Amino acid sequence: MLTNIKTPKVYDQVIEEIKNKIKNGEIKKGDKLPSEREMAESLGVSRTSVREALRALEVIGLVESRQGAGNYIRTNFNNSLFEPLSIMFMLQESSPKEMYDLRETLELQCAKLSAKNIEDNELELLTAILDRMYVAESEEESLELDIKFHYLLAKTSRNVLLINVVEVISQLMDEFIKKSRMQILHEGNTRENLLDIHENLVRALKCRDELKVSSAMKEHFDLIRKAYGY
Amino acid sequence: MLTNIKTPKVYDQVIEEIKNKIKNGEIKKGDKLPSEREMAESLGVSRTSVREALRALEVIGLVESRQGAGNYIRTNFNNSLFEPLSIMFMLQESSPKEMYDLRETLELQCAKLSAKNIEDNELELLTAILDRMYVAESEEESLELDIKFHYLLAKTSRNVLLINVVEVISQLMDEFIKKSRMQILHEGNTRENLLDIHENLVRALKCRDELKVSSAMKEHFDLIRKAYGY
Structure with a gap:
């Protein structure tokens, strides 16, 4: 296998983390996500990997990154997600x-x-x-x-x-x-x-x-x- | 709006390009995608934007990047996509x-x-x-x-x-x-x-x-x- 399997795993962990917080009622639409540093620490992975996972979620339209303010769950999901x-x-x-x-x-x-x-x-x-x-x-x-x-x-x-x-x-x-x-x-x-x-x-x-x-x-x-x- | 709307648009274009090629029967599961350079040229956007869109598709598990060989549509989609x-x-x-x-x-x-x-x-x-x-x-x-x-x-x-x-x-x-x-x-x-x-x-x-x-x-x-x- 030539695929790099490290990154998808961090992505899955980040997704899992977000999912759990939604399940527990900690996060709703429009809410701020924990900082990249916090996520990296709680998952025991590098900040770069977390950033990459969040970037992918931003590109597909689930997460919105606000400059200097952190990452948020979008209020309106666009079609990109589908x-x-x-x-x-x-x-x-x-x-x-x-x-x-x-x-x-x-x-x-x-x-x-x-x-x-x-x-x-x-x-x-x-x-x-x-x-x-x-x-x-x-x-x-x-x-x-x-x-x-x-x-x-x-x-x-x-x-x-x-x-x-x-x-x-x-x-x-x-x-x-x-x-x-x-x-x-x-x-x-x-x-x-x-x-x-x-x-x-x-x-x-x-x-x-x-x-x-x-x-x-x-x-x-x-x-x-x-x-x-x- | 503080969001950067440029990148999602390139992502949408790349997705659209892939979709059309699938519809026309040009691309199937496991097939190689056009090169980043070709996509950038045909869409009239920068290679960096195309690379970022492809990277997101890779992270969510639709595309597989093989070192030195280009990007491929995965044969088996993993759950990340869902x-x-x-x-x-x-x-x-x-x-x-x-x-x-x-x-x-x-x-x-x-x-x-x-x-x-x-x-x-x-x-x-x-x-x-x-x-x-x-x-x-x-x-x-x-x-x-x-x-x-x-x-x-x-x-x-x-x-x-x-x-x-x-x-x-x-x-x-x-x-x-x-x-x-x-x-x-x-x-x-x-x-x-x-x-x-x-x-x-x-x-x-x-x-x-x-x-x-x-x-x-x-x-x-x-x-x-x-x-x-x-």
Whole structure:
């Protein structure tokens, strides 16, 4: 092995230290971290190694370094934090079936929660996306709107964990939506079938009826499932 | 703002560059990345910034730097990649209900897939964990076995994406299992009720019957749901 395994270990220790302090309630979002010197002493490692680990956490967007004031846990995490992971998900060489199973379960749960939690202005936004789907002039435009539709729907679940998970797999999700649209159209379905499915979802959401929304979402995934022959 | 926003931007560009190459099929796991000089030129930034971004990706475990040979996408991702994200999930101040909804949907899907995909030796391992649950002498020991049980079950789904998502939220998941056990026991249930639930799951899995497994898993989550009063 040519890899240097010393540094990742210090990084893991620093991460572990931060995690424990969060668990114990010592650190919250926006709070200051112990100084590099303190961390180095408590972990029994060099300050350089601690600094390097903190620098990596800063680059990926978990930690914010304020000049002369020390290191802080960011208040707002940016997308950078998700990116390395979304790359890892892309590289997993997962099958479309695996993505189907993950997406189905996440979106069905989102839809159920959305039935309860969606707000009027979000219903209007979804309707506006649907209206634009009807007049879209290319598959590229339809795809873009389809993707927007599903992220907005996830957001209206109001479950921050579900939303974040969908965000983490967004890279794969976009690809999957693209490919399943192609597969659905290839299997003899029309653009109208795809529009109906989304129309039904919006109608069910307008009733704020969990069962109707679930069944509309199941219909959506049945269309994908059949197109792939699962 | 005292934060330096220059560096995260280069990091984002480097990430974007890597992502595009993966999408186009130019890069796979284990492949060599373009040289720091090439990346710096194509992005129009300094080599120092590129090196810093790559160093961060190395520290979190996505990239491997081989002395004198350049940078490579790792073949096996280590857990470090999940850790910053699991911290972010911990800091989200999500409610137990949000975690309940996420965990329910993920575990129900895992269980359905496990019914089809579980192997004999995994059934034996699950049975062994269950046997140890019966003779556990403390709640601490029972909790540890309960957690092991659920991760093993997730693994037997054979869906690498689902397994990874469960891994990403593991920090919250461990806490949630701990708290829901406490809540279940506090609400007048006995240790036997908890043992029964897990026993039923193993029995259903042994039949490799998706419906039985689903219904056993639903029973499991009903117990949690009722204990929390959802």
